[in-house]
Amino acid sequence: MTQVIQHLWFERDMEDALRCYTSLIPGSELEWQSVLAADTPSGPEGSVKLAAFTLGGQRYRAIEAGPLDPFNHSFSIILECDDQAEIDRLWDALGEGGSIEQCGWLRDRWGLCWQIVPKCLDELISGPDTEKTKRVTQAMLQMIKLDIAGLEAAARGG
Template sequence: MKVIPHLWFEKDMESALRIYTSLIPGSKIESLKALPAETPSGPAGSVKIANFTLGNQQYRGLEAGPLDAFNHSFSIIVECDTQAEIDELWAALGEDGTIEQCGWLKDRWGLSWQILPRRLGELINDQDAAKAQRVTEAMLTMVKLDIAALEAAARG
């Protein structure tokens, strides 16, 4: 068995995938094609399917007009090692999207992302409960996450 997340785009899937794969190492579009036959979602050529990889995780995509909009029930987490990585993803994915709290944003296609420092998980799961609480409280006040501020909160 294999588990592959599937994303339904209303429109402009190719642009989304080009941006996603350009930003995240270990990513590529493996295939992208229009279906040659009419489907319940539209005439021949109007529905597109894609196979792509983001950060070595396989995905499938479908562009077939409106159905259910993306929402917070599904998000893609990207763990970053540096603040520069966070800043780059935040700027690119947040452009024409919706910026949210605690490292969350919605891109211009409505897909939710969590742009997190890898270090956050280590700090929040620290055996020192007071340290973990300080880090959590600091994170809850942030929009884009700041590694230096999280480290400062950990130190007290």
């Protein structure tokens, strides 16, 4: 069966990034790392690094091979959190040295984009009650880091 594996290209510091990610997210591990022992179009022997890792049970591969295309919002990783404490923990750790954005988005210090959201968000913004969806969406658009209590209050109409 065909496997689907996300692949990330790091300009630099791939090992630090992967160690950070795998330490923060349960069900994660750095599986292996390797250095290419040959000259490549990206650089001389030893300048290109490869890795395999899992984040929350999802498989990834990574390469560190100098600048190419920087990470952007076209690809982001969504972290669905059970509670506000988990949102706060991941927000603080991944946002450190990066840039904070609106609606639960941030860019970490390696440039990768993340969306840190509560698991209940899908339930709050889906379904037949369009007025509830509108209230929750409007509340979310006013937030930087998502606040579960505020989203739930908007869903109730409060």
